[in-house]
Amino acid sequence: MRAVTIDTFGPPSVLHLTEAAEPAPGPGQVRVRVHLSGVNPLDAKIRSGVAAKQFPTPLPAVLGSEFAGTVAEVGPGVTGVAVGDRVAGWPDAPVGSYAESVVSSGFVRVPDGLDLAQAAALPVAANTAARVLDELGVAAGETLLIHGASGAVGSIAVQLAVARGVRVIGTAGPASQDRVAGLGATAVEYGEGLADRVRAAAPDGVDAVLDAAGTGDLPVLVELRGSTDRVVTIADPAAASVGVPFSAGGKRDLGAVSEVLESAAAGRITVTVGRVFPLTEAAAAHELIETGHAGGKVLLEVAG
Numbered sequence: 001m002r003a004v005t006i007d008t009f010g011p012p013s014v015l016h017l018t019e020a021a022e023p024a025p026g027p028g029q030v031r032v033r034v035h036l037s038g039v040n041p042l043d044a045k046i047r048s049g050v051a052a053k054q055f056p057t058p059l060p061a062v063l064g065s066e067f068a069g070t071v072a073e074v075g076p077g078v079t080g081v082a083v084g085d086r087v088a089g090w091p092d093a094p095v096g097s098y099a100e101s102v103v104s105s106g107f108v109r110v111p112d113g114l115d116l117a118q119a120a121a122l123p124v125a126a127n128t129a130a131r132v133l134d135e136l137g138v139a140a141g142e143t144l145l146i147h148g149a150s151g152a153v154g155s156i157a158v159q160l161a162v163a164r165g166v167r168v169i170g171t172a173g174p175a176s177q178d179r180v181a182g183l184g185a186t187a188v189e190y191g192e193g194l195a196d197r198v199r200a201a202a203p204d205g206v207d208a209v210l211d212a213a214g215t216g217d218l219p220v221l222v223e224l225r226g227s228t229d230r231v232v233t234i235a236d237p238a239a240a241s242v243g244v245p246f247s248a249g250g251k252r253d254l255g256a257v258s259e260v261l262e263s264a265a266a267g268r269i270t271v272t273v274g275r276v277f278p279l280t281e282a283a284a285a286h287e288l289i290e291t292g293h294a295g296g297k298v299l300l301e302v303a304g
Contacts, residue, residue, distance in 0.1 A: 003099035004282040004300075007060045009049030012283040012290075015098075020062065023095055023103045025075030032087060032104055036120035036276070037097035038066040039285045039298040040152065041214065041235060047286060051237055054248050064097030066090060068110060068120035069303070072101065086110040088119040088261065090252060098282055100302055108258040114265035117273050121152060121297035126260035128234060129157035132247050133164070136208040136230050140165030145198060145206040147221055148213030149185055150176035152297045153234060156260065157210060158183045159269055169201050171213070173293060183270060195220050211236055211244075215292065218242040272296035 003020040025031045043063045045051035068088040071081055081087065089107030091097045110119040132153075138144050144161050148154040149170025161168050162184035170185030171194065180187040188197045194217065198206070207230065209221045214235025219242060225231050228243045239246040263269040274296030277285040285298050 001100035002279065003062045003095065004064075004279060005060050005062050006047055009047065009052070009059075011048070012044075012286040014047065015063075015282045015286060017280055017282075020095065020099060022101050025073055025078075025103045027076045028078060028105045029075040029092060029103045030071050030078055030081060030087070030105075030107065031073035031075070032067060032069045032102050032107070033072045034067045034097055034100055034102055034302040035069040035116045036067065037064045037099075037279075037300040037302055038120050038124060038152075039277075039282075039289055039300055040065060040124055041289055044286050044289050045214075045237065054237060054246060058094075061094075062096040062099050064091065064099070064300075066120065066123040067097035067102055067104075068116040069102075075103075081107075081109065086116065086119070088116075089123050089254075089257070098279065098300060098302075100279075106252045106254060108254050108261060111262050111265040114261060117276065117299060118264055118271040119261060120299055121271050121273055122156070122260055122264065123257050125152040125156045125297070126257045127253055128153045128247075129160050130253060130256040130260070131250055132210055132232055132234060133157060133160055135232055135247060136210065138164065138166050138208050141167075142207040143167045143169065143202050143204070145169045145171070145202070145209045145221065145224060146185070147171045147190065147209065147211045147217060148215070148235070149180045149183070149187070150296075151212055151294075154210075154212040155180075155183055155272060155296075156269070157212065158185045160260075167202075169198055169206065171198075175293070175295070179272065190215070190217070195224055198224050210234070213292070218244055274298055276301050 091102035
């Protein structure tokens with residue numbers, strides 16, 4: 001099968017197309033023909049080596065942590081799914097989702113009415129957003145600041161928090177202000193003067209902060225919160241130097257992901273796909289991700 005591989009850490013150009021052995025499903029796994037793979041900012045940090053401490057990655061490696069596709073083979077002990085079913089989820093190591101086939105034990109059915117591009121955009125974002133909101137313990141009536149509210153995780157976190165009755169202040173670039181407001185947040189531009197704009201939008205302060213941007217603004221975010229208590233980042237490798245926890249993963253909550261997919265199929269959750277690249281242009285996808293201005297989820301189209 002074709003797969004996009006890195007043999008060394010470095011710029012996007014280290015991503016290259018190779019031939020790899022097609023994996024076979026073991027007990028509890030299915031083999032999936034990948035139609036689309038999600039491309040996440042963390043992928044770029046792993047590729048560059050910046051996140052080596054948080055995410056040690058043996059080389060050579062096939063990156064990619066989420067997919068949507070169709071079941072090609074069912075392994076022993078797997079029930080409730082058949083060949084041809086549409087699924088989305090996480091690939092099992094060692095092969096990531098920048099490949100034509102993956103094996104997976106962490107997947108959910110894609111509901112009718114949801115296309116595979118939207119489904120591919122959701123496993124990591126839905127799981128991460130639900131997990132971090134629980135870690136922060138946000139509750140109805142509280143004010144949550146989400147830094148990077150227009151990104152894949154941030155936009156889902158906004159919608160899940162608003163559904164809980166939380167007031168959300170969401171930071172984003174000028175071009176994304178209307179989109180963030182449309183998700184139910186009070187939109188605020190990031191950049192110089194961020195602290196003043198957030199204080200104007202939330203004069204009584206913020207109860208919790210989620211940094212989904214990783215743009216080096218943690219000191220300002222801590223200042224706005226008043227302490228490091230209830231401040232979490234999913235994107236800034238310098239978190240420890242500021243005394244803020246880096247939420248790097250944990251349990252895959254298939255129930256939460258399935259619920260978000262169902263909500264998206266029903267129109268209760270908005271999923272924004274920014275751009276879809278062919279598998280052969282993985283380097284260009286990483287270049288776009290690293291600008292921080294993808295305008296929505298970036299995907300690789302592996303198979304039509």
